[in-house]
Amino acid sequence: MRKSKRAQVVMSVLAIVILLIGMIPGIAAADTNDGGSWLAWLSFATSNDSTLIAGETGNINVQLWDNNGNPYSGSVASATIKGSDGTSKIYQISGNTGDYTVSNVTIDTAGDYQLVIQEGALGTAFATGTITVLDAKAFVTDPLYINTNNAIRVKVTDTNGKPLMRDSGTVDGTLVGSSLISFTTLSDGTFTFNMTPTQFGNVNILFAGHIIGTIPVLPAYTQNARIGGDSGDNVSLAISVAQSGWASGTPNVILTRDDQFSDALAAAPLSKKLDAPILMTGSSTLDNRTLTEIRNLGAKNIYIVGGTVAVSQGIQDSLSNEFTVTRIAGQQAYDTAAQISATVGIDPTQTVYIANYAAIPDAIAISAFAAEQGSPILLTERDTVPSSTAKALTTLKASNVILLGGTAVIGNSVQNQLSSNYHVKRWGGYDQYDTQNIIFQNLFNTSKPQTPLYFASGLVRQGDVSSGNPKADALVTAALAAKQGGFVAMVPQYTIPSSLNYFLLYNVGYIKQSSVIGTNSSVSLDLETELKDLLEH
Template sequence: MKRFGNKLLCFILALVMVLGTFLTTDVAKAGKTQDVSFYWHHYDMGKGYYNPEDEGKPVSFAFFIEFKGTGEDGQVHTGLYSQLTYSGKIGEETRITVPVDEITDNKNNKYTDCTIYSIFVPIYSGNTIYATSGGDESLSYMLQQNMETKTQAKIAENSIILDEDRGAMPILYRATVTREEDGKEVTEIAKSRKNGKVIQKTLLFREGDVPVWSENRAESFYRAIFQSELEPFSPYSGKYKTFHLIAEFTGNRKTELDERYQLTVEGDDLKGWTLTLSSKIKEGSKEVTEDIPYSTVYEFDPSLKEGEVKLKQEGQLGKKITKTPYYYVLDGNGGEKVLKTFEEKTTIINPVDKIYLRGPIKGGNQPNPSDNNTDRIGGEDRIDTAGKVSSKFFEKADTVILARMDDYPDALTAGVLAKLMNAPILLTGTDQLDARVAGEIKRLGARQVLVVGGDNAVSQKAMDQAKAIAGSAERIGGKDRYETAALIAKQVVALSKNSSKAVVATGQDFADALAISAYAAREGQPILLVKPNQVPEATAKALADLKVEGVTIVGGDAAVSKALEAKLPKLEARVGGANRYETAALVASRFFENSDRAFLASGQNFADALVIGPVAGKLNAPVLLSKRDLLPAETKAQIKKAGYKKITIVGLDGAISKAVEDELK
């Protein structure tokens, strides 16, 4: 018996050792863990701070554990974070077991022997509605539902948004909260329960997702959701608050933006919101119609008796229709407040000639259908043409103006000075004085040569050659065309004593300045150059130094913008057509109404119009422009309207063809 008892004792001890080994191994394999619990119901009510209709709905979002642990340096670190994922159903408690022997934090550092001591649910694009309330040392947290702040922003269809406003419309987002108190509904701006401050966020308007909830934990909307301050549901009464997102323009442009646009917010506090930006801006168009008179012409008809006249075709007036598009808003009194004006668009409906058939005139000769006398001045090239103009209109000259033959910028405004000094404009190559120019200086008996432009326009060598003939040579040249024009303007004013008015044209093309040169020369007004949207420093200084009080602008909005116009002195007049040919025709119509002759130069090359400008000013004649092989409709209409007795073409066939000349006859 004793032997049996000993055997039993040994068996029990052996069994205990085996079981001990097994249990120790199993615990070692299991490792150290901590549980994080999430529940949805209020502890004493059995109901939750969430929409009862969402009961059992699956939901998933990120949350962070805050823990401490031993780092690779052997030190214990606190305030560490690691991201985990909650996946559960609304209304059902969820427990998540977290191994804490080793945890990798959100910076990818590993820590051992860790302890979790709190968690938090972040507000971000994947979760803008659920947050925790409460929590204890056992890591048990209640989840509840807040107002949904997901917002989509869009622009209403067909809305006009000004370029200056895009990306420059700050919007203040807030929320109103409506609840029942003493049997009445009360609506007020939502405020923080903790500090009483308004819950709000300011963002620039852009289409797409609007992060009203913010990514910054310091922002009031973030704190309100994170701290469950926008809770629409109560475990005591169910839905007890109704929130509405509101948006309005803010900042120092609020009044201006309210005048132009409207903000509308639609949606609810459970599904989210849609913000719509609609425009109050309307599109208008100012239309001006001018009649273009028709011409009366006679055609020879040999079948008619001598002196007999018969109407062949009735004349019809043409139309010039100018439309100026613009944007506007209503001013509150039924009127329009213009916000932006666009470039004029001009349509020309050409007149139809009134045509008579006429028999032979007395003596039996066929009548000429046109009464004007057309002639031509031209040389084998532009240097020769300039010389021909000089020899025809200048018997003698004390001064000669010398400019570069193959580029326009420096000489663009020299015509006024040439007229005031009774000097022809001659053209030369850059490197040396052309022999034909030297001969013309001698013929004129000039005692002074005024070179327009810097060394890159007319070299010092060419200038010295001219000086050797005339005895004196000076240069007017700035660092660019704008400064050169300003220097010429000062000389013009010194001679004309007319400093109160000036002409302004673009410096980026030649046609407008040359079309107005005859008028400016006749009036003794300097021509200053600008860029389409900028007044160059040299031009601005000249306007100030010369004390210019009024300007005449030549060219359309593309050449000299409306915005730039507002920066200039008082506008005396503005002449600008749809193209250079119409602009030149409008200059002729407006400023040379009583002229009985005109000059016709190429609108495709600058040289001929340049050299004839001062002559035209002296003779009170406009300079019209033409294409080489086609007389533009605008030029043709002006010639018919004015009925010039004489038209002088400047340049040979290479500039304006025989076909155009024949059309004038």
């Protein structure tokens, strides 16, 4: 009798243990239909099966395993996906001999979910896995302008940055007077579309029923605020330009003199290379305003362009107490340009631009374009190529040389000398504005226009001003333009040169925004209004 009660107790305990074991995820009770073999765990067929995109309908392929490590061959009752909020949904599952598919799964909200697959035939075992649902994102680099045929490139990825390849969606332009456009992404997750919006508003990019990106429709032309409108001199103007393009945390700054620009003519490509604004100072004493701006930028490295006559040794010594200072200088301006080229390098087309060291407007006109391309600017005398320039061309392994200016500034003898080793072109006009126009005609890209356009004073030589210093507006703005992907057009104080007027009229549909640089003594208020009226039509 006592033994019988003991046996009953033992059997009861074993029954409870078996029941508890059956409740553990991935473990089944031993009394299943498989004679001791039951559903134990699952693995996803690929990483794509465990990562879904919110709103997108797809299948989840899994492999099921029994407790002996073999493909599970029993029956499956259901597949349930549970959210962290307690919600759950049952999905159809099919398959055999270990390979199963959960069909038509759609989850609308990003997050982690639990997949639970329940053993069939009254079995209590189940297997679980974690599904991660990510949002899709659209990245658009091109703007949409009203009443313009825009070519737009979009890249679609998940929130981890993985491209969504060969997936389809819709661009909804109905709110801006356009239409619905279907797209299918390429193998890199990108697609392109064309749209001409006729109303202001937003264009939505839709994927799996979700808005994954929005593109606002912008005015065809925007006149931005004047930069440096209250600047009293070149030092303060350079600071205003720097503040328009660079923020705290800028490690590098270029420093040059504020009264003569030959040494700094090649500085814009250096600025692009270093992501550094061009600041200015007097030659003998460091301007306190410039020092304050260097500190505000958080700069650590100062690159002085020009020799000690341009920026004194005393200035360098004072800066060396606080910053790492590098001087880039030669005996002449063309020697300095050659040294700068060693840092800038050369673009893939192996193109070098050469200007007369005294023809300051020609070098400035090319500056933003050369900087954007990664092409160096070298300098020459009128009738002979300086040895430092010739050596730089060899070191750079240049193939193409473009001379800036007519024969009055770069003689035929220089062109003939260079033509023996390089493919030489000349872009030169009858004055500085005509040369500028020829540069624009050759480099302005209408398929992807440079923007914004900065209008700055053309009074860049000492002889251009009756008193005081020439205007550094265009020189320092070339660095900003290169950073922003735009370019600089020099103008007189009151009028639009005829050659520039022609260029603007011909390309008015491609110039989407502009800014005027400097005070009214650089570009008058009336001229600013005239430029705005011209570009708005």
